[in-house]
Amino acid sequence: MDPKLYERYSRQILFTEIGEAGQLRLLEARAALVGCGALGTALANLLVRAGLGSLRIIDRDFVEPSNLQRQTLFVEADARDALPKAVAAERRLRAINSGVEIEGVVADLGPHNAEELLASYALILDGTDNFETRCLLNDAAVKLGVPWIYAAAVSSYGVTMTILPGVTACLACLVRTPAQQGVEETCDTVGVLSAAAGVIASIQAAEAIKLLVGKREALHGQLISFDVWSGRFQAIRVARNPGCVTCARREFRYLEGEAQPRLTLCGRDSVQIHEHGRQLDLAALGRRLQPTAAEVRSNDFLLRFRVPPYEMTVFADGRAIVKGTRDPGVARSLYARYIGA
Numbered sequence: 001m002d003p004k005l006y007e008r009y010s011r012q013i014l015f016t017e018i019g020e021a022g023q024l025r026l027l028e029a030r031a032a033l034v035g036c037g038a039l040g041t042a043l044a045n046l047l048v049r050a051g052l053g054s055l056r057i058i059d060r061d062f063v064e065p066s067n068l069q070r071q072t073l074f075v076e077a078d079a080r081d082a083l084p085k086a087v088a089a090e091r092r093l094r095a096i097n098s099g100v101e102i103e104g105v106v107a108d109l110g111p112h113n114a115e116e117l118l119a120s121y122a123l124i125l126d127g128t129d130n131f132e133t134r135c136l137l138n139d140a141a142v143k144l145g146v147p148w149i150y151a152a153a154v155s156s157y158g159v160t161m162t163i164l165p166g167v168t169a170c171l172a173c174l175v176r177t178p179a180q181q182g183v184e185e186t187c188d189t190v191g192v193l194s195a196a197a198g199v200i201a202s203i204q205a206a207e208a209i210k211l212l213v214g215k216r217e218a219l220h221g222q223l224i225s226f227d228v229w230s231g232r233f234q235a236i237r238v239a240r241n242p243g244c245v246t247c248a249r250r251e252f253r254y255l256e257g258e259a260q261p262r263l264t265l266c267g268r269d270s271v272q273i274h275e276h277g278r279q280l281d282l283a284a285l286g287r288r289l290q291p292t293a294a295e296v297r298s299n300d301f302l303l304r305f306r307v308p309p310y311e312m313t314v315f316a317d318g319r320a321i322v323k324g325t326r327d328p329g330v331a332r333s334l335y336a337r338y339i340g341a
């Protein structure tokens, strides 16, 4: 190994389970991370510092001031400039380790692009914040035969499980009735401690490294949960469900788009409108909105403006997030009025 690389990763190489051979494998490894929030930023930081070969980061959101408490790759200027998280993360990670190939993709992962965005990676990492996208990741990973690491953190606790398609239980084996997930606690309703996300991201990162250096026998093989407030730790072995709709029957309902609405509620008071492939001219739209909307601001990736009490953020592909309502009808009518149907 190149002496400079050896020096850089020497403390990890000294750990005998990795060694020089493991480090060389890691330097060639390619992983995709979906979602770059509290879990995603912590995880990306750990893996990029560890010397992963290449990391693709897929995220649909932009940095906001309320993210800074826990999303450890972002700084105040990122929130002020409303940079897309994928872009801000890519910049910061390149500064941390210029030897890693990092690609930020500003996109909303959905049935229409999941396989294309995730194929050709050795590992898929879950940094998402909603159950539906995790089911989609599970479908894509099982169909492509790619390992993925499920993780979630909310309030003071988090859970994680490593899924090897065809070998371990998958997410659908674990959650047999997705409908029961209807009342989902989220970071926007009950908050989240950065420490909880950090613990779970660390377990995820260790699992990722084991997989990428070829040490499958070292994987913990359980559904792990940890509460940083109570100190309670649980590890449960989950058996495969022989009748599993996803990993046994290979019916990929989320990937086929049955469960994908064109509108989704995101957060406590926001609605997202999916309008892919419209290719808006954000500069022209900004000029048109100047007389009617307040605080029209834009960067290369998105345009944001206020029509009190609402705030709209529009991406170049036509996707929009309407803040200030949970009513899909209101969101749709604002979209039609200001962006065009």
Ligand SMILES: [Zn+2]
Binding pocket: 169, 170, 171, 172, 173, 174, 241, 244, 245, 246, 247, 248
């Ligand atoms: Zn399954």
